[in-house]
Amino acid sequence: MIGMNNAQIADAFDLIADLLEIQGANPFRVRAYRRGARVVREWHESLARVAADDPARLTAIEGIGRDLADKIQALVSTGSVPLLEELRAQIPPSVLDLMRIPGLGPKKAAVLQRELGINTLDELRAACQAHRLRDLKGFGAKTETAIAAGIDLAQSANERIYWSAADQYAQELVEHLRSVPGIEKIALAGSYRRGRDTVGDLDILTVSSDATAAMDQLAQFDGVEVVARGGTKMTIRLPSGLQVDLRVVPAESFGAALQYFTGSKEHNIVLRGLAKSRGLKINEYGVFEVTPEGEKYVAGRTEEDVYGTLGLPLFPPEIRESRFEFALAGAGPLPRLVELTDLRGDLHMHTTATDGRGTLAEMVAAARARGFAYIAITDHSKRVSMANGLDEARLRAQWAEIDRLNATLTDLRVLKGVEVDILERGGLDLADDCLREADWVVASVHYGQNQSREQITARILGALENPNVSAIAHPTGRLINRRAPYEVDLEAVFKAAAAHGKCLELNANPARLDLDDLAAAAAKAHGIPIVISSDAHSVDGFNVLRYGILQARRAGLTAGDVLNTRAWPEVQRLLGRG
């Protein structure tokens, strides 16, 4: 079996980039490694396999040249690469911990390592206490104090929070700023606006006649610490550690600033490169024509204007990742991405029969209130004993209740479903003759998540081969910041799902969002219908669907790619059960 996976290759490239940066290497060389790391991490197939089968294809990947291709070969065959070993010998990788301190970057880390022999955060703490930093060139008393204060922060820093949590802060902050005199516009930008599954900090953009008033007001938000403050830009930290940037711009720059601060960084680099090749310059103040006489403002009031100057469409923020959006724009008008209101039903939820907190009747009422045309009740099967999972008899009793309920309903169809456990030894937790009577069956792995890649993949492929299974729920089992995805050969899962005409779930729970955006895009490429599901455990549980929609949009999914935008009879036809 092949040694290194894409994530490990990417980590090696990132480590090389970090260490080169500390060495003061050519920044573009550093960027090349980072870019290489990114494309490798996001690549849809195993590069170890590509390297073994058809190595010439490696250099065909954008951002991978001859040198990085050779390094991929070395990494997958030997587990390392000479350059990395040399760098490690010169700089202990623990020095990278120093750069997690806000305000301490590669240059200062290099000075600390070279001049004072500091290799760890503990050694740095001791050096600060002995006031050994302040006499270094480029350092001073203030820097020393700031670094000392930042050491404790270094541990918790870089922790990205769920998008749903960031949304709470975002709404509170906007509410807090709304009343400031002179504020004309407030917008949220950054990865929050792009709908990333996690958010590292919040970017708030305002148009205001009085920047001072806006900043004063933000400084008064409960418990904030002001990190930096200038004439147009301010950075604060909330008690939770979340950093918030406020930027005040004139109205004629609002679109340019919104575009700029929404990013992503990679998207902006491409955009600016395109502008430059056309004699234009883009910054947060606008698009400028560059002539020998100087610069002339040509656009900036709206994002649409900014993109328009380059003949580009207004990209939905969710796809501004420099993954596929520029190619998409080149191929014609942008497709309309799926929206929350496109969903006609929800096909994964629980009731008090197992671990849900709403009764069947309550869940049905909540679904009707939302205007759904159909829902599937998918309680756990018996293996999930902690959740009081259903055996065949209890499940059939629930289905009988659903039959009776359906007889009274005209506007909503309740589907007889189940979330059947994929057992550790393979196979499903309920008998086929029972599953055959269901309208909708989601199969999922809950136990044995530490099994080998081969075992877990085989279990899921087994479920996909079962004619009674409709979809695989949360296909990688990840819990963001809490549990890594289990080892599974997603390529094999995609191929099998496509071959057997099965669906894959994008679980909208903000801690899951699994499939993630990249995997959902890959599944779409295989022609697999994606089901966006709430996995609701209460009547409020449907509210998470919007998080799933954001990830689906990031994957470039249209309503046509999402199974539960369709009417139920059409879903049945697609499943071959019509």
Add this chain to the structure above:
DNA sequence: GCCGTTTTCGGCCCGACTGTTTTCAGTCG
């Protein structure tokens, strides 16, 4: 280190803020 309708060298996105400087480097986004 990558890349090419400026094609194998010479580019590679751009600006705000801070602290240590006295004209700017480093960091950050």
